[in-house]
């Protein structure tokens with residue numbers, strides 16, 4: 119079975135274009151969606167088993183993208199930035215990301231990275247920050263998100279969350295898994311975020 123990677127990129131684009139938000143529009147304005155394909159070997163993760171439930175939870179706008187991820191989960195090149203030593207084995211078993219485009223993803227882009235993050239239920243992703251400016255769009259609701267020194271706030275599916283450069287952020291999932299879309303620009307696109315010990 120060969121993954122139609124062009125379908126992955128076009129479904130990602132189709133979803134992003136449903137978001138009527140000036141910050142998203144500004145991120146994607148310089149993007150040329152005809153990016154060169156990068157040959158990546160499949161890299162499976164345990165967390166991709168969550169995609170069956172996730173596909174049931176997402177909005178109609180996001181369902182084609184989530185269903186594509188679920189269908190082709192074993193052909194895609196999933197990644198993890200952390201090890202069990204960082205946040206524990208339970209985190210590692212319930213965490214993973216897929217870079218659709220960027221400096222290491224399925225499509226080549228040196229200026230902007232775009233991808234998807236999975237977190238399982240009842241997972242804490244502690245405070246962390248990075249130079250790149252970031253937009254997150256949760257595709258499933260029910261996760262608590264914190265920015266800076268603020269409180270944890272439950273965010274709905276298809277909301278826009280903006281993290282300026284080097285501003286801490288953290289997530290706590292609830293009883294359901296999280297799938298979130300991300301966009302990065304303006305900094306190294308393949309770095310390990312700086313993890314801040316602190317309140318979580």
Ligand SMILES: [Fe+2]
Nearest residue numbers: 248252281287
């Ligand atoms: Fe981030």
